[in-house]
Amino acid sequence: MKIIIYGSQYGTAKEYAQELSIKTGIKAMDYRDMLDVNSYDVVIYIGALYAGGVLGMKRTFNKITDVTAKKIIIATVGLANPCDKSNTDTIKKNIKRQLSDDVYENAHIHFLRGAIDYSKLGLKHKTMMALLYRKAKRLKDDEKTAEVNALIETYGKKVNFIDFDALNPIIDEME
Numbered sequence: 450m451k452i453i454i455y456g457s458q459y460g461t462a463k464e465y466a467q468e469l470s471i472k473t474g475i476k477a478m479d480y481r482d483m484l485d486v487n488s489y490d491v492v493i494y495i496g497a498l499y500a501g502g503v504l505g506m507k508r509t510f511n512k513i514t515d516v517t518a519k520k521i522i523i524a525t526v527g528l529a530n531p532c533d534k535s536n537t538d539t540i541k542k543n544i545k546r547q548l549s550d551d552v553y554e555n556a557h558i559h560f561l562r563g564a565i566d567y568s569k570l571g572l573k574h575k576t577m578m579a580l581l582y583r584k585a586k587r588l589k590d591d592e593k594t595a596e597v598n599a600l601i602e603t604y605g606k607k608v609n610f611i612d613f614d615a616l617n618p619i620i621d622e623m624e
């Protein structure tokens with residue numbers, strides 16, 4: 450049996466999970482409601498990126514007992530552009546730190562682009578972004594990575610990079 454699990458704070462990762470659910474007929478569930486991940490043999494996890502962490506991912510995969518019997522697909526949702534290899538390398542490095550070796554080695558990783566509306570952010574996230582922005586602005590031009598430039602360009606705005614076509618490679622992988 451297959452399951453789509455999502456970790457989403459403001460709804461973007463949830464939108465991707467629900468669209469994937471419609472396209473495939475597989476049930477999508479919030480990671481907070483996921484009780485028995487071990488009863489599924491294909492687990493698709495769609496999680497939003499927060500300061501490098503994938504929301505809910507660690508908690509979900511820590512519960513898995515036998516990884517080898519499962520197919521694991523992880524898709525991150527973030528603002529950093531996944532067409533830039535330095536961004537995806539950073540995300541992969543962060544995922545590796547958050548998972549056990551056997552889960553990481555078994556996982557097929559995909560990258561989706563999300564959205565942000567600064568006017569909707571909670572105080573904690575607003576403060577975090579303000580600190581990151583101030584730090585980013587102080588960097589010299591040659592020190593600014595693609596991720597840093599994306600943060601500067603989108604700071605304070607409402608931007609939406611959601612692209613449901615980016616789900617197609619995930620659907621292919623699930624077959």
Ligand SMILES: Cc1cc2nc3c(=O)[nH]c(=O)nc-3n(C[C@H](O)[C@H](O)[C@H](O)COP(=O)(O)O)c2cc1C
Nearest residue numbers: 457458459460461462497500501527528529563564
């Ligand atoms: C405090 C904060 C930290 C973030 N950190 C990252 C990050 O490390 N990498 C990234 O690509 N996007 C980052 N983002 C952007 C979110 O991943 C993006 O807005 C995503 O679409 C949120 O998903 P959600 O709506 O499902 O919560 C961050 C956003 C906030 C507010």
